[in-house]
Amino acid sequence: MCLNKLTRIVLLAMFTMCFSVAVYAAGNGSIVKSYSESFIPAEGKDAVLNIEMKVIPDHEGNVYIPVNVDKSKLAAVQVNGKAVTVFKDSKIGAVPYFQVKTGASEEPVKVTGQIVCPNFFGGKKSNPSTGIPTQVISYQYINKSENKIGSYSVKITLPAGMEPLSVTAPKSVTNYELGMEGGNRTFYYEVKKGIAPSGSAAVAFSYGVPFSEQTLILTVIWLLISGISGVVIYKRLGGEKIV
Amino acid sequence: MSTVLNSTKPAEKEGLEKWMKILGIPVALILFGGLITMSTPVGMSFQGKAAIATFAMALVLWVTQAIPTYASALLVIVVLTLSGGWNEAAVLGVFGYDVIWLMIAAFVITSGMEKSGFARRLALFIVSKFGSTAKKALISLAVVNFLLAVVVPSTTARAALLLPITLMICQVYNAVPGRSNFGRQLMLQEVHFNNISTSAILTATAPQIMAVGYIKDLAGADVSWMTWFSAGMPIAVLTMAASYFIGNLLYRSEVQRPVIQNDSGSTKSLAEEYKDLGPMTAIEKKALCIFAFTVFLWCTDGYHTQMFGFQVSLVMVAVLSALLFYLPYVGLLNWKETKIPWELMIFSAGAYAGGLALDQSGAAAFLLNKIFGSFDLASIGTFPLFMVVMFVASFSHMVFTSKVVRTVILIPAVVGIAMQAGVNPIALALPAALTICDSITLPPHCKPNLIFYSTGYFSVSNQLVYGLLVLLAKWGIMGVAYFTWFRVIGLV
Numbered sequence A: 001m002c003l004n005k006l007t008r009i010v011l012l013a014m015f016t017m018c019f020s021v022a023v024y025a026a027g028n029g030s031i032v033k034s035y036s037e038s039f040i041p042a043e044g045k046d047a048v049l050n051i052e053m054k055v056i057p058d059h060e061g062n063v064y065i066p067v068n069v070d071k072s073k074l075a076a077v078q079v080n081g082k083a084v085t086v087f088k089d090s091k092i093g094a095v096p097y098f099q100v101k102t103g104a105s106e107e108p109v110k111v112t113g114q115i116v117c118p119n120f121f122g123g124k125k126s127n128p129s130t131g132i133p134t135q136v137i138s139y140q141y142i143n144k145s146e147n148k149i150g151s152y153s154v155k156i157t158l159p160a161g162m163e164p165l166s167v168t169a170p171k172s173v174t175n176y177e178l179g180m181e182g183g184n185r186t187f188y189y190e191v192k193k194g195i196a197p198s199g200s201a202a203v204a205f206s207y208g209v210p211f212s213e214q215t216l217i218l219t220v221i222w223l224l225i226s227g228i229s230g231v232v233i234y235k236r237l238g239g240e241k242i243v
Numbered sequence B: 001m002s003t004v005l006n007s008t009k010p011a012e013k014e015g016l017e018k019w020m021k022i023l024g025i026p027v028a029l030i031l032f033g034g035l036i037t038m039s040t041p042v043g044m045s046f047q048g049k050a051a052i053a054t055f056a057m058a059l060v061l062w063v064t065q066a067i068p069t070y071a072s073a074l075l076v077i078v079v080l081t082l083s084g085g086w087n088e089a090a091v092l093g094v095f096g097y098d099v100i101w102l103m104i105a106a107f108v109i110t111s112g113m114e115k116s117g118f119a120r121r122l123a124l125f126i127v128s129k130f131g132s133t134a135k136k137a138l139i140s141l142a143v144v145n146f147l148l149a150v151v152v153p154s155t156t157a158r159a160a161l162l163l164p165i166t167l168m169i170c171q172v173y174n175a176v177p178g179r180s181n182f183g184r185q186l187m188l189q190e191v192h193f194n195n196i197s198t199s200a201i202l203t204a205t206a207p208q209i210m211a212v213g214y215i216k217d218l219a220g221a222d223v224s225w226m227t228w229f230s231a232g233m234p235i236a237v238l239t240m241a242a243s244y245f246i247g248n249l250l251y252r253s254e255v256q257r258p259v260i261q262n263d264s265g266s267t268k269s270l271a272e273e274y275k276d277l278g279p280m281t282a283i284e285k286k287a288l289c290i291f292a293f294t295v296f297l298w299c300t301d302g303y304h305t306q307m308f309g310f311q312v313s314l315v316m317v318a319v320l321s322a323l324l325f326y327l328p329y330v331g332l333l334n335w336k337e338t339k340i341p342w343e344l345m346i347f348s349a350g351a352y353a354g355g356l357a358l359d360q361s362g363a364a365a366f367l368l369n370k371i372f373g374s375f376d377l378a379s380i381g382t383f384p385l386f387m388v389v390m391f392v393a394s395f396s397h398m399v400f401t402s403k404v405v406r407t408v409i410l411i412p413a414v415v416g417i418a419m420q421a422g423v424n425p426i427a428l429a430l431p432a433a434l435t436i437c438d439s440i441t442l443p444p445h446c447k448p449n450l451i452f453y454s455t456g457y458f459s460v461s462n463q464l465v466y467g468l469l470v471l472l473a474k475w476g477i478m479g480v481a482y483f484t485w486f487r488v489i490g491l492v
Helices: A005-027 A215-237 B017-038 B045-064 B069-083 B088-096 B096-118 B119-131 B132-149 B157-170 B183-196 B206-221 B225-249 B272-276 B282-298 B303-306 B314-326 B342-360 B363-374 B383-400 B404-423 B425-433 B445-451 B460-483
Strands: A031-041 A047-056 A062-066 A074-081 A080-083 A087-092 A095-101 A109-117 A132-142 A151-158 A161-171 A178-179 A184-191 A198-209
Touching: A031 B132, A047 A062, A047 A087, A062 A074, A062 A109, A074 A095, A074 B132, A074 B303, A095 A109, A109 B069, A109 B119, A132 A151, A132 B342, A151 A198, A151 B303, A161 A184, A161 B045, A178 B282, A184 A198, A215 B017, B045 B069, B045 B342, B045 B363, B045 B460, B069 B088, B069 B342, B088 B096, B088 B342, B096 B119, B096 B157, B096 B282, B096 B314, B096 B342, B096 B363, B096 B445, B119 B132, B119 B157, B132 B157, B132 B183, B132 B225, B157 B183, B157 B314, B157 B445, B183 B225, B183 B445, B183 B460, B206 B404, B206 B425, B282 B303, B342 B363, B363 B383, B363 B404, B383 B404, B383 B425, B383 B460, B404 B425, B445 B460
Parallel strands: A031 A151
Antiparallel strands: A031 A047, A047 A109, A062 A095, A074 A080, A074 A109, A087 A095, A132 A198, A151 A184, A161 A198, A178 A184
16 A cells, blocks of 8 residues: 555654654543632632632542642641641643642542642733723633543632622633622532533633622712703703704 | 605694603613612623613613604614623624624615616506505505415515515605605504514424423424414414504504695595506616526525535525615616615614613513513413413513524423413413414514614504504414414314
């Protein structure tokens, strides 16, 4: 059988890719069944990210928690409700993880953890050409493992007094929920069908204290409404021809 | 088409209309202020609240006519962007939406048809054959809408297609925009007939096909074309009849027969007028060819790829047709002869932006879910449940601009309620799906509404009152059908 040059290149590339996947898989063999994240406000503009994952550790008993927020630090971790002290920052290729030694091997465990995320609520500002500048949260979870994640959810609890102003991702209004917990507004997004390897779940919304909660602006709004209404009624009742 | 742009000296308002003008601005502002300054309901974003406040304010201004509609549309654009109801790029982008281009192209086509004289010939032919009286003209247009719904699978294309013909029929009847009850009734019935006839034919608009998909996926029930037709056709026919009778009550036509005058001022018959047109001129033949080509492309929408290897959207068909009217040798029109009511284009863009903001911000979905969630619907009994669901399904169009978004939210919710109540899901979901095209109460609710509103023959309040009454009649017809026709066909 005679293979042309292009076919040979494609076959060689496929052969090479098979090996690269095998090496990657050997590094992170844990399989995540479900993964949920919940950001809650902490001191200043920081947040604490509470994670909960149902996962089968790799053959060495390791579980890998992805690092999705810059400069975040794993503060504490529990496996099946018991605190674990053996964890470290690690990298598989260029992908950063928190590596946790569970003590279990290739049997499902429930891992919970608390991750400190500095300046999570101090992100970039939207600067619209018309309208009010607001803070924006743009968060994306990327499945960097080689296995599909069974289900994924993220909840973001906003600091007291703040509320979601406009949501840009996910696009469909049926895909997210806005709620309230303990007096704080929340944003919740769930991907029930799971996330494939290299797939992602993104949320993006602006938030802040709306102008309608600010006394000075409220006063100005009602003064304007009263003034304009008074003038219109006076003019139109006062003999102005109404056509 | 000159009738659209006729300017007549407005008379001073009296009674209710006068008070609406006096109180319109204060009521609109207070409503806006009250909504925007209230605490944002849990489950809704601030954007949603701002969109509702802006739309409510605009609705009061449109209905009361306290400021000109084009000014209220500009106000919507400014307030939406300043209050956070929608971002500037999105709001301004509405002027580039397909519906605006479709309207511009439709008016170019209408201008070309009018200039050539072909539109008048066609209108005289239709009126002399089928619409020799005002009532016959209205009934024949209902029949035309039904027939077109079978062959043209788009409500918007059908509206654009009938626009030049309806305008010329108005001209034959000497109907002056804003004053003539005949013109008002004809254009509003076009809105109703266009939408309601669609509800009888499953394939007449895409969201209905989508609803059938949901019913199959969520309830496991197959709804065939014939099942839909047998359930929807009697409801549509009776609703159109109700629309006709309500229209006659509300806006009794001031003319019974077209009055045609010759140059010396004496009247003559339609047949004489039609005969006086003589044989078709070359310019009329050009207009006929372009119009026939346009209709052909709209009718064959689903087969373009097989025929040409590429698809032409309905709006691009209209733009192509407008282009042909302007081209040398082929066309017959220049820009100065084109009559586009720009103030109504501005209104359409602003009103559509206000409606779209409700969809995009999630406000419409929030309101619908709130209504369904507020009652313990599962425990109220089957018939009351049916009536409540039909009412909400039909009138929910008032907060949705997009039929697709409404279908996505409405049908799964109705299937869920039916399952919770232990009712056969299809018994609620299919009748609810028959209300998807009930978008007849306000101009921004769907594209055909905007197209016919742009003729200037009716006001927002005319459409609102007439539309609400017709939908109430349809609701009643559905209630009667629950005990009669729906049982005969085994739906309930």
